[in-house]
Amino acid sequence: MKNWIKVASAAAVGIALSASAASAAWDKVVVATEGAYPPFNMMDDNGNLIGFDVDFANKLCETANVECEIVAQDWDGMIPGLLAKKYDAIIAQMSITEERKRSIDFSDYYSNTPAVFVGKDGMSITAYKDGEVMEDALDGMVIGVQRSTTHANFLEDNFPGIEIRMYGTQDEALLDLTAGRVDATLADSGTLDAWVSSEEGEGYGFVSNQFAPSEWFGEGAGIGIRKEDQDLKEIFNKALAEMLENGSYDELNKKYFPAIDLHPN
Amino acid sequence: MFEDFIYVLGKYDTWLWRGFLLTIELLVISVTLGTLLAIPLAVARVSKKVWIQALPFAFIYVFRGTPLIGQLFMMYYGVGQLIANIDGIQDHWTWVYLRDPYWYCLLTFVLNTAAYVAEIMRGGIQNVPNGELEAARACGMSPWITYRRIIFPRMWQMIWPAYTNDVIFTLKATSLASTVTMMELTGAARKIVARTALPYEAFISAGVIYLIIVYTLTFGFKGIERYLRRSEQRKEPKTGKAKAASA
Numbered sequence: 001m002k003n004w005i006k007v008a009s010a011a012a013v014g015i016a017l018s019a020s021a022a023s024a025a026w027d028k029v030v031v032a033t034e035g036a037y038p039p040f041n042m043m044d045d046n047g048n049l050i051g052f053d054v055d056f057a058n059k060l061c062e063t064a065n066v067e068c069e070i071v072a073q074d075w076d077g078m079i080p081g082l083l084a085k086k087y088d089a090i091i092a093q094m095s096i097t098e099e100r101k102r103s104i105d106f107s108d109y110y111s112n113t114p115a116v117f118v119g120k121d122g123m124s125i126t127a128y129k130d131g132e133v134m135e136d137a138l139d140g141m142v143i144g145v146q147r148s149t150t151h152a153n154f155l156e157d158n159f160p161g162i163e164i165r166m167y168g169t170q171d172e173a174l175l176d177l178t179a180g181r182v183d184a185t186l187a188d189s190g191t192l193d194a195w196v197s198s199e200e201g202e203g204y205g206f207v208s209n210q211f212a213p214s215e216w217f218g219e220g221a222g223i224g225i226r227k228e229d230q231d232l233k234e235i236f237n238k239a240l241a242e243m244l245e246n247g248s249y250d251e252l253n254k255k256y257f258p259a260i261d262l263h264p265n
Numbered sequence: 266m267f268e269d270f271i272y273v274l275g276k277y278d279t280w281l282w283r284g285f286l287l288t289i290e291l292l293v294i295s296v297t298l299g300t301l302l303a304i305p306l307a308v309a310r311v312s313k314k315v316w317i318q319a320l321p322f323a324f325i326y327v328f329r330g331t332p333l334i335g336q337l338f339m340m341y342y343g344v345g346q347l348i349a350n351i352d353g354i355q356d357h358w359t360w361v362y363l364r365d366p367y368w369y370c371l372l373t374f375v376l377n378t379a380a381y382v383a384e385i386m387r388g389g390i391q392n393v394p395n396g397e398l399e400a401a402r403a404c405g406m407s408p409w410i411t412y413r414r415i416i417f418p419r420m421w422q423m424i425w426p427a428y429t430n431d432v433i434f435t436l437k438a439t440s441l442a443s444t445v446t447m448m449e450l451t452g453a454a455r456k457i458v459a460r461t462a463l464p465y466e467a468f469i470s471a472g473v474i475y476l477i478i479v480y481t482l483t484f485g486f487k488g489i490e491r492y493l494r495r496s497e498q499r500k501e502p503k504t505g506k507a508k509a510a511s512a
Contacts, residue, residue, distance in 0.1 A: 076455055080464040103462035142364070144446075148459030165366070165446040166456070175342060179349035181364040 026232055028067045030087035031057045035072040036169035039194045039256050040093045043072070052256040056110065057091045059248055060223075064239035076148055076168065079104055082224055088232060090224030093188065095150045097218035105227045107236045109220030111190070111262040114210035115151055117143075118177065118192045118201075119184035125208040133158045133213075144173035144182035151186045154216040177204065190257060273466040277457045284453030285474055291439040291449060292478075294371060296432050299378025306379060307386035308412070321383065328380030334441050336377060341369040341445045370442045378435050385427045389420035422493045429486040433479055450474060 033041040033053050041051040049070055061068035070091075073081050078090055082104060096106040117125045127137045139161035145152045147166040155164050165182055167173040173185045174195055185192075189210050195201045223236050243249040244263065253262045274281075310321045328336065348354060348363055355364075362368055393416050401411040421428075443452030454471035458464045 076458065077464075079462045080458070099460065100462060147455060152459065166448070166452075167446055168444060172342075175346075179342075179346045179364075180355045180360075181345065181349065181366075 026066050026088075026235060028069065029061065029089060029232065031061075031068050031070045031089045031091050032073040032078065032081060032087040033057065033070060033090070033092040034075050034078070034169075036075070036171050037093055037191055038171075040191060041091075052111075052252060052262075053091045053093060055252050055255070056249075059243060059252065060091075060236060060239050063242050063248070064235050066235065074168065075146065078148075079224070082226060085226075088225065088229065089236070092224075093191075093221045094224050095218040096220060096222040097150060097216075099153075100218075100224070103227075104224050105230075105233060106222030106224055107233055108240060109222050109263075110240055112212070112220030112264060113188045113190035113260065113262065114212040115154070115186055115217060116189040116192055116206050116210045117184045117186050117208035118174075118196060118204055119207040121203055121205050123184065123207040125184060127159070127208060128211040128213065129209065131213070135159060136161055138162045138184075141183045142181070144176050144185040146170045146173060146187065149187075150217045151188070154213075155186060157216065174200070190260060190262070193257070193260065269461075269463050269466045270470070273457055273461060273463055273470060277453075277460070277467075280448075280453040280456060281450070281470060281474065284448055284450040284471070285478075287442075287447065287449040288436070288439050289478070291371065291374060291442060291447075292432075292436050295374035295378050295435055295439070298375045299435070300382055302375065302379035303382035303386055306383035307390060310383060310387045311390050324376075325380045325384050328377055329384060333373070333377055333438055334444065337370065337373045337441055337445060340373045341366060345369055366442075366445045366447055370445060370447055374435065374438065374442075377438065378431070381431050381434070382428065385424045385431060386420060388427075389424035390416055392423055393419045422497070425486070425490050425493055429482070429490075432486075433482060436475070436478060436482070 033049060033051075035041050035043050035049050037051075037053075039051050041049060041053040044050050049072055054070055057068060057070055071087055073087070073090075073092075075092070078092060078094065079100065081087060082090055090104075091110075093111065094100070094106075096109060100106075117127065119125065125137060127134055135158060138159050142163045142165060143155055143159075144165045144167060145155055147168060152164070152166055155162065165173070165176065167176070170185075170187050170191060173182065173187070176182050177185050178200065184207060189206070192206070196205050223233075223240075225232050225236070240249075249263060253260075306321045306324065309317050310325065312318045345363075354360060397415055397419065398411065401415045406414065439449055440451035442449050443455060446452075448456065450471050454467045457467040457470075461467065
């Protein structure tokens with residue numbers, strides 16, 4: 001019996017190797033997410049990772065037929081950790097940008113939510129309109145934003161007249177928004193939508209239009225992978241296309257964001 | 266690798282420079298105010314009356330017994346939120362300062378430094394030889410004059426190495442300020458990593474700056490130590506003989 005398994009598995013490996021040397025190498029993929037960007041990725045009361053990104057990652061691996069382990073990683077160290085091979089992929093709402101592409105590679109985008117400002121109800125901000133940045137629209141304001149994000153870069157590059165407070169997580173920025181220590185915060189509409197409709201977000205709402213100029217925000221969020229792992233990129237792209245095709249992506253989308261289309265074509 | 270260093274240093278030198286200045290500022294103010302606060306704490310701590318030494322004991326116990334990052338978060342998100350919830354505070358003129366993370370950071374560092382230094386000083390004060398105190402009393406010195414002329418100079422002599430160690434500890438502790446949005450040296454390095462995805466280059470640059478600061482501090486401290494021990498150096502042969510004789 002044992003021998004039979006050995007022979008079969010050896011044959012299977014042989015076939016896999018001859019068919020594509022790559023797929024055999026990816027029996028197990030370690031995926032990193034942040035765990036502090038609800039409802040995309042967060043921790044439940046027991047410290048388990050949950051959220052859209054986590055469900056998406058699991059479904060993606062299931063579809064691709066690879067075993068996945070999902071680990072938490074601070075946002076700051078996301079790219080360095082990938083390069084140091086602590087994990088093989090990033091599924092954490094990381095926008096595909098030119099700057100990041102210098103050090104890592106991305107799959108096709110798997111979600112795309114525009115950016116929006118959140119502040120006290122009644123406030124109104126027009127920072128970006130008709131393809132143009134309104135450089136002095138925020139003058140004198142204190143804006144909270146998560147460090148190392150496209151949103152932080154957008155603020156830094158375009159608004160010399162504001163004070164930018166950078167936080168390790170978006171949760172902390174929102175905490176300081178309710179404490180009144182920042183006037184508004186900029187993040188993607190998916191995570192902010194969940195917050196303004198929660199109890200903590202009472203009295204706060206979207207105070208600007210939604211925008212996503214690709215010069216700063218890239219082309220949506222992709223799965224981050226090391227440049228040399230082109231085979232893994234292919235596996236993920238194929239599985240993603242399949243999920244979009246068979247409706248399992250839609251199911252996840254509706255579960256977390258009934259009102260938002262995460263994957264506009 | 267080498268070009269990446271030049272790229273980081275060339276493009277983001279002002280971030281590092283500003284981070285360096287803020288780090289130095291936090292260090293100097295924390296150590297100065299912390300030391301000033303530590304003196305009365307240490308004096309109260311060595312008091313024989315329980316009700317005088319209870320409060321400094323509790324203060325030192327709490328601040329030495331909990332992690333600094335926890336204190337920082339307690340101060341910034343805890344106390345900060347409480348203050349923010351006071352009615353009308355956000356329209357008051359002091360709000361500009363009360364909302365600023367700078368003051369919460371500084372207060373945490375000052376209190377933390379005070380706790381550590383007070384404990385070091387306590388050790389110093391208690392180790393002043395009894396004979397010297399008796400001599401001071403015999404000369405008719407009041408407690409205050411005894412402290413000023415005998416205890417404090419002796420204390421500084423004894424605690425200096427431990428004290429300078431604590432200053433260097435505080436320098437590294439300031440890096441935690443970046444967790445509450447302060448852009449000191451570590452914050453600047455993190456920002457550069459965020460921009461360039463070049464962690465080694467950014468953190469090694471910041472690390473080298475920290476090393477230079479520590480080296481400069483150590484050099485200065487050595488000079489002061491020599492000054493503090495000037496009397497000892499003169500007397501050394503004599504005390505050596507005395508010891509030999511008594512043994």
